Amino acid sequence: MGKLDGKIALITGGSDGIGLATAQRFIAEGAEHVFITGRRQQALDDAVKKIGVKNVTAVQGDTSNMADLDKLFNVIQKEKGRLDIIFANAATCTFAPLGTITEKHFDDTFNVNVKGVLFTVQNALPLLVDGGSIILNASTSSIQGDPALSVYCATKAAVRSFARCWTVDLKERKIRVNTLSPGAIDTPLLRSLGTSEEENKMFMASWQAATPMNRIGTPDEIAKVVVFLASDDSSYVTGIELFVDGGLAQI
Incomplete structure (x- = not known):
């Protein structure tokens, strides 16, 4: 018996890193079917x-594209007709110190990290069963001030706020909404920031040194918590x- 026997799940940003590891864990735990999304067909x-x-x-x-979301949920409706689990994981992150932030940087970051999360969940509601589970992937940046990442940090604080509000909005349907906030996790995104x-090696070393457990986390360690x-x-x-941060934002 798996922990997710018979469940139908959606994972956005599922082509690599945390999303891919979570899809693998969901299948290992008996999920009946897992839908994954991503922007790059080859990576998918x-x-x-x-x-x-x-x-x-x-x-x-x-x-963040409404037509793409319509296509996604049409596929889910046709293939399975329901969802039990949503893991809103898709996100983007780039550095921009205050004074250099452009409108494009702001729009690109908020469109994926906030607009994308909102409309993924909202458009999924007709398919989501009562008693389902929604997990939003935020970050330790939701509560920390990270240099040159003010826009990214603001998006993750917004995601945290979504979980609070949607918990109340969906309580009559007994749908649980929770936020998962990873620390430094060894993903392609983390390794591409420099x-x-x-520079990437320098960033990884600094994050490791700032983490009380003195190491970078793995995608599978996050996936286990999503399960x-x-x-x-x-x-x-x-x-x-x-x-799930090795103590990075806790000490």
Whole structure:
């Protein structure tokens, strides 16, 4: 018996990193079917091969694009007709110190990290069963001030606020909404923040040094916590922000 036996799940940003690791965990825990999204078709195709089972559907699209979301939910409606779990994981992050922030940087970051999360969840509601679970992927940046990341931090604070409000909005349907806030996790996104390989190594070393556990986390360590929040193991948990950060934002 798996913790997610018979469940239908949607994972946005599922082609690599945390999203891919979570899809693999969901399948291992008995999920009946997992839908994953991503903007790059080749990355999605590679993800499906890595997962290696037939009960995964990859739908290419941008969560901040309403037409792409319509396409996604049409596919889910046609193939399965319901959702039990939503993991709103898709996100973007780039540096921009105050004084250099452009309108494009602001729009690009908020469109994916805030607009995309909002309309992914809202458009999924007709398919989401009563008693379902919604997990929003935020960050330790929701409560910290990170240099040159003020726009990104603001988006993650907004995601945290969504979880609080939607917990109340959806309580009559017994849908639980929780926020997951990872620390420094070894993902392609984290390793791409610098402008050079040397700068990326410097960033990784600084995050490791700032983490009380003295290491960078793995995507699978986050995926295990997503399984907890998606399953009946967390049946009395809603509205929280669960930090999975090796102590980075706690000490």
